[in-house]
Amino acid sequence: MALHRRLMMVLFCAALVSMCGIAAAASETEIRIGVYEPMTGAMAAGGQMTMEGIQLAQEQRPKVLGLPVRVILVDNRSDKVEAATAVTRLIQKDKVCAIIGSYGSALSMSGGPVAQAAKVPVMGCSPTNPLVTLGNDYYFRACFIDPFQGRVMAQFAYDKLGARKAAIIQDIAQDYAVGLANFFRQAFNELTEDPKSIIAFTSYQTGDRDYTAQLTYVANAKPDVVFAPGYYADAAVLVTQARSLGLKMPFLGGDTFEAPEFIEIGGKNVEGVYFSTHYSADAPVTPASERFVALYKARFKTAPNTFAALGYDCYNLVLDAIERAGSSNPKAIRDAMAETKDFVGATGIITLDANGDATKSAVVLVVKDGQFKLVDVVHPR
């Protein structure tokens, strides 16, 4: 009896799966775009903010080539293995023609080869590690890359904060943080003309909560600034502990500091933290920026953030490519995407280079009175 029931179950499931397959193959009545973003886990805030932007863009532009667009979201759970699985699922089960994602360079680097093998183009919103697009002709991104971001913060520390000695605490589990720490070090060494200007270099792992040992080591080296690339929650806890251990020097970071959680968790302790990011509502760069800010405020009742803006741009970049390709063929979309030129996005004018990267300006923000305030805009050379 039990065996019989189990057999029925298996048959039923098989029938269901094959029906889904038929349905997917037959429906050329919509354009399916996949999104893989971290909706849970250590990077959840980044993924959720990005998704807000994608949603907003879809509401504004629900059709392409006369067909409705369906956005299919898969949560990659801030996990590298899940990210690869998510891309596989989007391609094989949902049969998407293009993919958007993912916040977290490591996640993008894990999903990238899968998309490349299946020949489905991906538009990254905010993965900034150079390796995401390098050697992958199916991966593009709407943001700048870390050699630039590292230089921006090194320059800022050197010029604006007068720093000559710096310490680095990196999240060693994240390609993003390790890469950015390295580019910061190179740029800072060049600026100070001193190969020993990074006087303390140490690490932690995503999700660690006690940083007192690393901070005690850094405090002892007495740097002018501390560069601490990592994700918002870890960084907020880290800076909080630094302040309670009596470290008074400025803390610096990258675009992953931009999340409301950074301020909520850090409270008064993160006041005066500087970080670079892609975009600020206080410095609109194109007519599209102003339109985006107005739309976002109307829809979500708060000031927009970088990641929503990049998600918004990514969706529009993908639709733009589909329109120019004139079909939902992934290869045709890829070719159109590679030729993206002078696209007017909310975060700036986007032209993709041979690697599929955008060259854009960066903004430096500071936490002041519990808010992110614009300090500086840095243009690429």
Next chain:
Amino acid sequence: MTLEIFLQNAANGITLGSLYALLAIGYTMVYGILRLINFAHGEIFMISTYFAFYGTAIFALPWQVAFVVAIVLTALLGVVIERAAYRPLRDAPRISALISAIGVSFLMANLGLVIFGGRPKTFYRPPIFQVPIELGGVRVVALFFVIPLLTAILLVALNYIVYKTKTGLAMRAAQWDFDTTRLMGVDVDRAISITFAIGSALAAVGGIMWGLRFAEINPNMGLFPGLKCFIAAVFGGIGNISGAVLGGFILGFGEIMLVAFLPGLAGYRDAFAFVVLILILLVRPTGLLGDKQRVKV
């Protein structure tokens, strides 16, 4: 390394170690009575922080009240989990209960994601615990004194309950043989429920201290503290309450000192904890204070 820096690191180590110790006690207690490794301990710990969080954030309770309510609710949660997931398997092979525990752990972590959301929340930290104190160049916050003190009080109280009270006698009897204990007129189910209530309440105390120390809580936070405290408990000799405290302190201290002396290896401190676990199991399978005959892992 100067003396001052060493002392600062020692203070860091004591703070972290006492947190581990606090969590390890609950772990080891359940094991000691039931011979069950309660893998859901980390998730019970996680949920307790959310109880406290919602108490202060949504119901606007004063923090003292919110914390007590959180501890009580967590104790109840532990009892419910035992009823639902472990009691039906009490006569099944031990491995079934272990797998059930892993299942409960995953279930709660994922329920947490659905109910609490994936984005982290900020735990309310009363300023009184964050008062900075400087002693001869060593900087700590008031919490530095609270956590070890609490651990010590709970250690004494637990040893009293287990070794001096009738309930404790019932627990210790149940640990040997359920049927024989029942024949002696002891309500085994009650003893086990109380064990789970106490174990979960300890997880809640640990969770609240964790929240006060680190401010950030999220649905995945139970995993690593859970594993670390499991290591601490095994290190000290699983089932032995004083051993768990000792194990927790040594683990916390070791982690801090590893980073202090070898900052370049700071990223590998979790690996350090697991290497310690392997070494302990190789050299002293029953842990530092473990009883040679009784433990059968």
